[in-house]
Amino acid sequence: MQITISHGETSKTEAFIVPIAQNSNLDTIFSLLAEKTNLPAELIWNDFKATSREVQTLYFTENNQSKRIYLLGLGESPRSIDVLNAFRSFVFKRKANLPVNLGVSFLYKNAPENPATWVEASVNGLLLGRYDIGLYKTVKKTEDDALDFNIEINIAEEHFVTASNAFKKGEAFAATHAEIFNLVNAPANKKTPQILADWAVKSGAKHGYNVKVFDEKQIHEMGLHALISVNRGSENPPAFIVMEYLPSSGKVHGKIGLVGKGVTFDTGGLSIKPSTNMHYMKSDMGGAAAVFGTLEMAAKLQLPMHIIGVVPTTENSVDAFSTKPGDVIGSYQGKTIEVIDTDAEGRLILADGLTYTVRHYNPDVLIDLATLTGSCIRTLGTYAGGLFSNNDELVDKLNLAGERTGERLWRLPLWDDYRKELKSDVADIKNFSGNPAAGAITAAKFLEDFIEKHPAWAHMDIAGVAVMDSEFSSQKSATGFGIRMLIDYMEGLIDAAKA
Numbered sequence: 215m216q217i218t219i220s221h222g223e224t225s226k227t228e229a230f231i232v233p234i235a236q237n238s239n240l241d242t243i244f245s246l247l248a249e250k251t252n253l254p255a256e257l258i259w260n261d262f263k264a265t266s267r268e269v270q271t272l273y274f275t276e277n278n279q280s281k282r283i284y285l286l287g288l289g290e291s292p293r294s295i296d297v298l299n300a301f302r303s304f305v306f307k308r309k310a311n312l313p314v315n316l317g318v319s320f321l322y323k324n325a326p327e328n329p330a331t332w333v334e335a336s337v338n339g340l341l342l343g344r345y346d347i348g349l350y351k352t353v354k355k356t357e358d359d360a361l362d363f364n365i366e367i368n369i370a371e372e373h374f375v376t377a378s379n380a381f382k383k384g385e386a387f388a389a390t391h392a393e394i395f396n397l398v399n400a401p402a403n404k405k406t407p408q409i410l411a412d413w414a415v416k417s418g419a420k421h422g423y424n425v426k427v428f429d430e431k432q433i434h435e436m437g438l439h440a441l442i443s444v445n446r447g448s449e450n451p452p453a454f455i456v457m458e459y460l461p462s463s464g465k466v467h468g469k470i471g472l473v474g475k476g477v478t479f480d481t482g483g484l485s486i487k488p489s490t491n492m493h494y495m496k497s498d499m500g501g502a503a504a505v506f507g508t509l510e511m512a513a514k515l516q517l518p519m520h521i522i523g524v525v526p527t528t529e530n531s532v533d534a535f536s537t538k539p540g541d542v543i544g545s546y547q548g549k550t551i552e553v554i555d556t557d558a559e560g561r562l563i564l565a566d567g568l569t570y571t572v573r574h575y576n577p578d579v580l581i582d583l584a585t586l587t588g589s590c591i592r593t594l595g596t597y598a599g600g601l602f603s604n605n606d607e608l609v610d611k612l613n614l615a616g617e618r619t620g621e622r623l624w625r626l627p628l629w630d631d632y633r634k635e636l637k638s639d640v641a642d643i644k645n646f647s648g649n650p651a652a653g654a655i656t657a658a659k660f661l662e663d664f665i666e667k668h669p670a671w672a673h674m675d676i677a678g679v680a681v682m683d684s685e686f687s688s689q690k691s692a693t694g695f696g697i698r699m700l701i702d703y704m705e706g707l708i709d710a711a712k713a
């Protein structure tokens with residue numbers, strides 16, 4: 215695949231995609247298209263309403279060559295995620311029949327004033343549309359052969375430079391997203407904690423950030439007791455992955471600590487889960503994946519930020535050695551924890567990850583991401599991640615980034631009233647109240663006990679949004695939720711610092 219960017223339509227391009235929002239000036243767009251194709255504008259109007267993901271094909275002849283224009287509907291006021299998804303599903307559905315030389319045209323007054331976000335989103339979407347979830351099939355789909363197309367972005371001359379940068383960014387995001395999809399979609403037998411650690415080491419070496427992996431023995435020596443307790447039932451050892459990114463040169467505008475839940479499979483432990491949907495628990499490392507992807511992207515973009523990524527990773531399995539409901543365990547922080555429910559394991563490993571990050575790096579901002587509770591899915595569905603924070607300013611910035619990227623968050627309370635649910639008779643805290651009401655909130659309250667009173671902490675419960683329905687498969691699959699949002703958040707901090 216080759217991508218180029220130009221300010222005119224070149225003759226070899228056989229088909230152009232023209233993305234169109236419903237609320238754009240359709241009159242102008244259709245009259246320009248009518249001119250190009252020699253078709254009456256009313257006819258185009260009649261057959262194409264620019265609804266989300268609507269596709270209409272037009273034909274025209276140029277230099278004795280028959281060509282196609284695909285009008286691609288984006289719906290009303292599309293956000294970047296809508297543009298991305300429209301392109302992604304367009305390519306996914308048609309990849310077998312698309313011509314080799316494909317253009318995306320912004321020459322019909324069909325892009326916003328500054329087309330950079332659309333260019334980035336369309337390139338990201340075009341490339342992700344080729345994503346194939348059938349990693350372990352012995353016979354690959356034949357249409358894959360046809361995927362090696364050349365894509366040309368046509369844009370007005372004055373936008374050439376911004377569009378070129380946006381284009382590179384879209385390409386970089388797509389490659390990282392595909393990597394992250396593969397990790398999250400991988401079954402647990404192909405995704406042990408060691409395999410996650412190997413991925414991080416490899417990505418760090420390739421993109422220029424530091425990765426340290428602490429093994430089982432070191433985890434014991436360090437005293438990551440909560441992580442050890444979750445790992446007790448597993449034949450695969452745990453790993454504690456610490457990533458650190460600094461730009462190769464120049465000023466740094468802040469230090470961000472990211473902690474991701476890396477449970478490679480959650481059976482529930484002895485508080486075992488029902489079997490119907492248990493296979494989805496291979497994606498219980500969606501938080502870790504978001505942290506991996508964000509570190510990799512930050513390094514690719516050389517963001518002027520100091521970023522620390524911490525991923526405690528383990529399986530939560532059933533065994534004679536497994537931690538039992540009622541067991542009292544320790545933690546890196548020092549507090550004792552009564553494990554009422556072994557299925558509330560994410561908060562245990564995060565507790566150690568959070569304390570470690572604060573004590574060793576003391577970041578300006580501390581953010582954790584985790585597929586933490588079914589309660590959050592029941593509350594927000596697949597439309598937003600749950601956001602919990604002790605800092606209003608941080609919430610505002612994260613919400614803005616969420617809106618801009620379409621990776622939305624919705625704040626839920628952290629009132630101290632909820633803390634009493636976690637009072638244990640025998641230990642400093644218990645990991646579950648026994649009361650399923652407000653489960654996402656009590657989980658967040660549990661984490662709060664382990665952040666060492668950090669003043670700018672945000673917890674994101676991404677259980678509902680880390681895997682979702684999509685064109686890629688009949689089952690839910692990875693979304694990469696969090697990466698675009700966190701990068702956008704950090705870019706906002708950088709812009710503010712520079713202003």
Ligand code: BES
Pocket residue numbers: 480482498555557558559560585586587588589591646653677678
């Ligand atoms: N990994 C699950 C949360 C989850 C559920 C993620 C469904 C994605 C889809 C988590 O470890 C868990 O089991 N949480 C329990 C906590 C409860 C026992 C307090 C839950 O939400 O039921």
Ligand code: ZN
Pocket residue numbers: 480482556557558559560
């Ligand atoms: Zn669980």
Ligand code: ZN
Pocket residue numbers: 477480498557559560585586
């Ligand atoms: Zn879990």
